[in-house]
Amino acid sequence: MIQAKDINFNSAWQEMTPGGEIYEGGTAAQTITGEWRANVPAFLEDKCKQCLLCVPFCPDASIPVVDGKRVDFDFDHCKGCGICYKVCPFGAITFGKEEK
Amino acid sequence: MNNMTEIRWHGRGGQGAKTACLLLADAAFTAGKFVQGFPEYGPERMGAPITAYNRISEERCNIHSNIYNPDYVVVVDETLLHGVDVTAGLNPAGAIVVNTPKAPEEIRPLLRGYAGRVCTVDARSISEKTLGRYFPNTPMLAAIVKVSGVLDEAQFVADMQASFEHKFATKPQVVAGNMAALTMTMKEVREG
């Protein structure tokens, strides 16, 4: 069975799945959308009250929660939309230009 | 196909000409023949002239066109004689059978010079006597079997008994009436 990770822009039609079927879950993780980021949030841990409001607002599920506490951003997938910065009530997230 | 009999039915929408045509196909099928039964379809319009066709043969009928030169014509409603050219293309060696209380010689002048056999049967009176209501299907089916000789009469009567018993399994009281309509028609068809 052909896996999604084995299909890329160099794959011939014979190396692709019929009708573009995808035979596993969670393949979105394989796309590093973090590369699309022009602006970037920063997490100020000492200001954070762990209210977790930012977590459900993140459209890209890029705020990991470990043992009930949010940790630093998943920058492989964060697209830098800034929604978390807008919703944080405690100024624990800053937002600025991406420096790559 | 020389052994093929072609029959054309003329009726009015809602009178059961299509049903009679399919019943004839059924009877001929039961008698071991190859059959076609098909009405000319259009929008449903009660009372509008309709045409239905039968082909009955010893071999499979491949032809899929309407019938232009029938061997027999059945007219389920005599009022059609004034507006429809019912004998168009009709084989002079064949026959036409018309549902009417009139005698064949009274009908012949309406048939645009058709020289073949003209038969009549009063399906209304037979139906009302045997079934209590006007259902011309069964009498006209019996009439065309009688006139055309396309099926063995005794076998046809026996097959229809079984067919009615099957069709009216939930209302067996109408079987006897239909059988009476069948046999009465076969006696009363007039030829001229």
Next chain:
Amino acid sequence: MSIRERLSGNEAVATAMKQIDPDVFAAFPITPSTEIPQYFAQYVADGKVGTEFVTVDSEHSSMSACIGAESAGCRAITATSSAGLAYMYEVLYVAASARQPVTLACVNRALTGPININCDHSDSMGARDAGWIQIYAENNQEAYDNYLQAMRIGEHPEVRLPVMICQDGFITSHGVENILLEETEAVKEFVGEYKPENYLLKKENPMAVGAYDVTQYYMEHKVQQAEAMKNAKQVILDVAADFEAKFGRKYGFFEEYQMEDAEYAIVLIGSTAGTCKVAIDKLRAEGHKVGLVKIRVFRPFPAEELAQALSKCKAVAVLDRSEGFNACGGPLGAETRNACYDLENRPKIINIVYGLGGRDCAVEDAEKIYHHLEKIVATGVTGPVYFHMGQRDLREEVL
């Protein structure tokens, strides 16, 4: 042992469906295919099938439900005609590109307008490039037999394409004729179970269907589909051979009637083939070398095989029961001319559009066409290569 019966084409197809007992039947009724879901709904109500019968609000929904059911791993079927097929148009493409082998019973009816309910092939011909396999029938027997073969063709792993089983509206769908049915057990054994390798309800292997394709992937998937359609040719022949071995009736891409030494041939689709055969029998008895190629499989189109079948003819008339409105012919005409282009000595080919909206075609019409072909060869003048037959016309008749 075959069962001698007399059925309309619609009841024949409904009987095939009952015998196969598919998982899902989603349908919205439309004349002249209405009887098919009507009969089937009765089978469901009587407990004769285990099928989930899904009544929907439209044909767009019936096809969508079929695609969903197939994706989930079910065998899904539907039936439609004319405007119903047109309303499915978008999702016909989805079924084909998602490679879901839905089976659709298409009862051919003119596609509006003016509104008309009678037979022509404009509905399915409009969908000819949607990626569906299309198989056409001459009569009720072929409609039944084609239906029994459809799923094995469409579901074959090398094919995985939806299949349209077409028959002529009213002419065969409502005409009652003799038919040989097969025992349900034999049918079930022939058709087999549907066992897709991957499907949405396979819990040990989550799966996604219908993902978006960026440009970098789209063309590869279209090539896959095109290759699958090519693969279908061999599968169609294999299934037909198996069908013949089991039930004794022979099928191929097309039927050749009196073609061994035919110099003048008609190529057509559907119920008119029977009428044409009667004309051939008559003309052959008078010494005319005439024959018929009745196309059964229109998609995939058997171009090479058809060219071979016509290679010894002097003149060919291709009959289209639908207009192409391209000002140069109908779809079968275009395919046939294309197929014959590479022949060393290709025949003269004319294309006649006939039978639209149920316009009848009689034995005499077929005879006239053969005489016209003979005249073309005798005089060396082809004359018009695209014209209509059967219409009232103030111009001089070509035939």
